[in-house]
Amino acid sequence: MLLVSENARQGDPAQEQFSISELSQEFDVTTRAIRFYEDEGLLEPHRQGRQRVYSSRDRVRLKLILRGKRLGFSLSEIGDIIDMYDSEPGEVGQLQYFIEKISVRRKTLKQQRNDIEVTLKELDGIEKQCRKSMTHLDQP
Amino acid sequence: MLLVSENARQGDPAQEQFSISELSQEFDVTTRAIRFYEDEGLLEPHRQGRQRVYSSRDRVRLKLILRGKRLGFSLSEIGDIIDMYDSEPGEVGQLQYFIEKISVRRKTLKQQRNDIEVTLKELDGIEKQCRKSMTHLDQP
DNA sequence: ATTTCCGTTTACGTAAACGTCAATTAAAGC
DNA sequence: GCTTTAATTGACGTTTACGTAAACGGAAAT
Numbered sequence: 001m002l003l004v005s006e007n008a009r010q011g012d013p014a015q016e017q018f019s020i021s022e023l024s025q026e027f028d029v030t031t032r033a034i035r036f037y038e039d040e041g042l043l044e045p046h047r048q049g050r051q052r053v054y055s056s057r058d059r060v061r062l063k064l065i066l067r068g069k070r071l072g073f074s075l076s077e078i079g080d081i082i083d084m085y086d087s088e089p090g091e092v093g094q095l096q097y098f099i100e101k102i103s104v105r106r107k108t109l110k111q112q113r114n115d116i117e118v119t120l121k122e123l124d125g126i127e128k129q130c131r132k133s134m135t136h137l138d139q140p
Numbered sequence: 141m142l143l144v145s146e147n148a149r150q151g152d153p154a155q156e157q158f159s160i161s162e163l164s165q166e167f168d169v170t171t172r173a174i175r176f177y178e179d180e181g182l183l184e185p186h187r188q189g190r191q192r193v194y195s196s197r198d199r200v201r202l203k204l205i206l207r208g209k210r211l212g213f214s215l216s217e218i219g220d221i222i223d224m225y226d227s228e229p230g231e232v233g234q235l236q237y238f239i240e241k242i243s244v245r246r247k248t249l250k251q252q253r254n255d256i257e258v259t260l261k262e263l264d265g266i267e268k269q270c271r272k273s274m275t276h277l278d279q280p
Numbered sequence: 281a282t283t284t285c286c287g288t289t290t291a292c293g294t295a296a297a298c299g300t301c302a303a304t305t306a307a308a309g310c
Numbered sequence: 311g312c313t314t315t316a317a318t319t320g321a322c323g324t325t326t327a328c329g330t331a332a333a334c335g336g337a338a339a340t
Binding site for chain 1: 316317318319
C-alpha cells in the first residue's frame with residue numbers, strides 16, 4: 001500500500017481530480033453556482049455514477065469563469081471567451097472570426113482599464129481631501 | 141436679442157441644463173434607464189412643472205453611473221461610490237469610514253486591473269496561435 | 281383644430297444568476 | 311443495520327436592471 005496524501009486521486013498532476021465541494025471551498029463559490037455553470041454549458045465534469053468529478057481542466061475553466069465575473073461579463077459572454085481558449089478551430093473562417101472577437105474583447109478590456117485608472121486617481125483625490133479635513137478637525 | 145446656440149439654457153457654463161433626451165442621446169442610454177436611476181436615488185433632477193431638468197452636476201453623476209456599470213458594479217454599489225464623491229461629511233468618524241471604503245474600492249479595482257492585464261496577455265497568446273494556424277492552412 | 285412630438289406616470293413583464301427548500305440517493309462511520 | 315453526511319435533482323422564489331405598453335399632458339407645427 002502506498003502512502004498518498006489525503007486521497008488517491010493524484011499522481012500525474014495533469015490528472016488531478018476534484019469534488020464539487022473542494023472547488024466550492026477553494027474558490028469560495030457555492031455548489032449551486034458551480035452546477036448552474038454546468039447547466040449553462042460552461043462546465044462538463046465527468047461522472048462517477050451520479051457524482052461530478054472535475055479535472056484540472058475543469059478547474060481552470062472555473063477559474064476563468066470567476067475572473068470573467070469579476071470583470072463584469074455575463075455568463076454567456078464568459079462562455080464565448082472560454083471557448084476561445086480551448087477550442088481547436090479547423091477552418092480559416094473560424095480563425096478570422098476568432099481574431100475579430102479577440103479584438104472586440106480587447107477593446108472592452110482597455111476601456112475598463114482606462115475607467116479603472118481614472119477612478120483610482122479620483123479616489124486619491126478624495127482621500128487627500130478627507131485627510132485634509134480630518135487634520136483640520138483634529139487641530140481647530 | 142442675444143445670439144445663443146440652440147437653446148437659452150447656457151451662459152454660466154456651470155449652470156447648463158439638459159433634457160432627459162439630450163442626456164439619453166449623449167450617453168446612449170434609454171430615458172427609461174435614466175428615470176430608473178432616479179427611482180433608485182442615484183439622480184434627482186429639478187423639475188419645471190413635471191419635466192425633469194438636469195444640471196451639469198446631474199450629468200456628471202450620470203457619467204459616473206455609467207462608468208460604474210462598465211466596471212461591473214451594481215447600482216447600489218454605484219450609489220455608495222457616487223455619494224463618496226460629492227458628500228460633505230462633517231464628522232471625523234464619517235471620514236474614517238470613508239477612507240476605509242475607499243481602500244476597499246481600491247482593492248477591488250486593482251484586482252480588476254490585474255485580471256485585465258492577465259487576460260490581455262492571454263489574448264495575445266491566443267491570437268498568435270490563431271495567426272500561426274492560419275498561415276499553416278494557407279500554405280499546406 | 282388636430283396631428284405630432286416629447287415627456288410623464290403606472291403597471292406589468294423579463295432575463296440573468298443564483299438562493300432556498302424538499303425529496304432522493306449514495307457513501308461512510310459506528 | 312442504522313444513522314450521519316455529502317451530493318444530486320427539481321421546482322419555485324428572488325433580486326437587479328431595465329423593456330414595453332398604455333394612457334395622459336403640454337407645446338409646437340401645419
